[in-house]
Every structure is written in structure tokens, then in C-alpha cells.
Amino acid sequence: MGVSGPIRVVVAKPGLDGHDRGAKVIARALRDAGMEVIYTGLHQTPEQVVDTAIQEDADAIGLSILSGAHMTLFAKVMELLKERDAEDIKVFGGGIIPEADIPPLKELGVAAIFTPGTSTADVVAWVREHIPHPAQT
8 A cells, every 4th residue: 555654563462451551651652662552441341442453553452451351352353354354463561471372372363472570672573573564574
């Protein structure tokens, strides 16, 4: 399409999780790295997250989940992206996610999972490496 500009990332807190410090830290780090970040706020449904990503023409969705509902919430987001023919939007996430759950999430199509202790620099570097800049598509 020839659209250029910064990488656009929707950072979302799906479900009932009320802790958003990590999501805000990641959103700020991505923004400071020159990306355009749309933070959806707390208590978003998977439908709201996907709607926002499509409406904002996002290149990626970053989900932050600390509630233990990661398998259900990631699966629903991936399902909705497929239903809405928006599978080009890459999904990554982080939070309290057991190591044993990471391979099944990747099988669903989640591109990366960042666990507690991951540096913001590592997340920024991953996004830069794995999310194509709009001018490159």
C-alpha cells in the first residue's frame, strides 16, 4: 500500500486483570523508541482489542495478562483476528505466564511471550526485528 510511518502497536489489558503498570512501562518504552502506541486501558474484551487494532491499522498487538486467563484470552484474540481477516497483525504478550504454556500459545500463532524480568530494551528490539515497518511491506 505504500503507507509509511512508525510501527503501530496496540497495547492491551484484556480480561479482569486490574494491574497495568507493566503494560504502561512497555507502552512507554515502545513510544520512546519511536513507535506509535495505542494503549486501550484496563478490562478490555478480546473483541474490543481486535476492533481497536483493526480501526487503528495496527501492525501488532501486545497483550499484558497477569490474571491467569492467558490461554483463553490469547486464543480468543487469535481466533478473532482470523475471523476478521486480520492475521497480518502480529500478537505478542507478557505477564505471569508459566513456561509450560508458552509452546501452546506459540502454536496458536502468538509470536512471542515475555515473562517477568524481561528488559524493555529486549521487547523493543524484538518488535523492531519482528514487526515489519509499514514502509517495508
